[in-house]
Amino acid sequence: QVQLVQSGSELGKPGASVKVSCKASGYTFTSYVMNWVRQAPGQGLEWMAWIDTNTGNPTYAQGFTGRFVFSLDTSVSTAYLQISSLKAEDTAVYYCARGRNPDYWGQGTLVTVSS
């Protein structure tokens, strides 16, 4: 069965970096794009970017360039989100989700930014 398993919660200090992983199984990784979606505290779902799993080329939503890096390791069917120069407003749950119109989602990774 299709599964997206994300890495555990992260606590980062302002200015530091964190990297979240999303390991896919149960399907051919390169057959679907991978999305990243953010949910800030008390807020709804916000699309950040999707990455073409064949080329590694990301398409970004406005506001998610620069400090946000989306990457892949197709050899282990894993997508990554790295956030650098952390700010308090990056505190959120980050989800990976499969497909142009997402069908399967990871369980979410809580990133907390605090000194």
Added chain:
Amino acid sequence: QSVLTQPPSASGTPGQRVTISCSGSSSNIGSNYVYWYQHLPGTAPKLLIYRNNQRPSGVPDRFSGSKSGTSASLAISGLRSEDEADYYCAAWDDSLSGPVFGGGTKLTVL
């Protein structure tokens, strides 16, 4: 501010029918399929409806979706306590080249 517009809350009593609306524009709902998700805090969002009105296997037929023009709606009939969750609509947006979401509707079963 979310690209798609949903009411922040909805409620009903067990057995009732409730509907949740989702409003968009010509670049998203008006020209692409609508998807609906059920989200319980701390869990992965679950796909409820795809391609406007199709249910994945395992989703009860109490859940139904429809679309007209630039709006869509999710109907839940025979409301049950376990339906209490947040519900999100989504659609591909041709202008943004990505999926867009509604702000979510918190459904309370009274």
